[in-house]
Amino acid sequence: MRTRPEVYSPLQNTGVWLAAWLYNVESTDDTVQALTDLGGPHSYQGLPMAHLLADVRSEADLEAPEPVIRLVLWGPGQAATLRAGSPAMEALTPAGALVVRGASGVNHILVPTYRERGVTWRWFEDSERLPEPEWLTPGEADALLSRATNEAAVLIEAAGGTRAELPNPRLAVGTLADFYDTPGLPAGVTPRAAKLFARADVVAATVETVTDRLGDHSFDPQLFGLWRHIRTARMAGVADAVMDYRREYLAS
Structure with a gap:
């Protein structure tokens, strides 16, 4: 077993860059460049990254009391905080997922697959409350x-x-x-x-x-x-x- 997939995921920085972009701290161009640096070209439903960003922007509740972007990592001794048996859980890879908090409590779950030639994203929605993370400071x-x-x-x-x-x-x-x-x-x-x-x-x-x-x-x-x-x-x-x-x- 290789160690790196268990201790590192590009989604850490991806999640922070997406949040900085959503809250107008970083430009679209700089965000796209950073995400490309993190995994190569990104595709979403066969379309370029701009379409993923547009959907994230349209669904994200920027005033939600919980983080609008949440990182989900998992591995030995640590279950993913997604609903067991849900389509998002079934699609999950070792890289983890990002949860975008939407209006009316809907969770939009972004699951990437990292390959040598780039990143492919899948989008899932879950209206039920997800398992609570540890919420540590x-x-x-x-x-x-x-x-x-x-x-x-x-x-x-x-x-x-x-x-x-x-x-x-x-x-x-x-x-x-x-x-x-x-x-x-x-x-x-x-x-x-x-x-x-x-x-x-x-x-x-x-x-x-x-x-x-x-x-x-x-x-x-x-x-x-x-x-x-x-x-x-x-x-x-x-x-x-x-x-x-x-x-x-x-x-x-």
């Missing part, structure tokens, strides 16, 4: 991720540490962390969310370096236990960024 998610990382480090150190077969494992971690951040975040992202994304990137890069680059699976149980906290941190960061855009929008 950035501080709570950061504390959980930090504590889990420290506990894993203690266990690994007590067991004698990992092999260091790379010329510079620390450099490898830094390089991967830079990859996770590409192509960056839109303007106006809260420092709280940016910090949370950065911590999640570093922890994800560390896990990938040990398991995939070093090929050391001695500590898989300790490292795999971090996956849930990495995903949760990413979802909490997106929710915080989206709600801050909402506050600025309503105050203007």
Whole structure:
């Protein structure tokens, strides 16, 4: 099993860019370029990305009390917060989904499929209330991720540490962390969310370096236990960024 799909999804930055665009913080051109950088050309019902953006704009409730864009990630030990047996759940890939909050409580669920030649989107609607996410604050998610990382480090150190077969494992971690951040975040992202994304990137890069680059699976149980906290941190960061855009929008 490769680590990256479990600790990283382009949808983290995609969700934040869509929110920045919806709340008029970023232009359409810059948003399209960022989403293209995140996965290549996008298609929706056989049409270009502009048609997806138009539908998102027409359906999104920008004044909803909940985040108008919500990131859904899932994996081992963590169920997706979509209705079991629903068409959206059946279509879900390891990349996750974005939930757009619409008028009258309708949830518009955007499910992408990432391929080498680009991204294909499917659109689902669900009028029933979705399972509640954890709704952690950035501080709570950061504390959980930090504590889990420290506990894993203690266990690994007590067991004698990992092999260091790379010329510079620390450099490898830094390089991967830079990859996770590409192509960056839109303007106006809260420092709280940016910090949370950065911590999640570093922890994800560390896990990938040990398991995939070093090929050391001695500590898989300790490292795999971090996956849930990495995903949760990413979802909490997106929710915080989206709600801050909402506050600025309503105050203007």
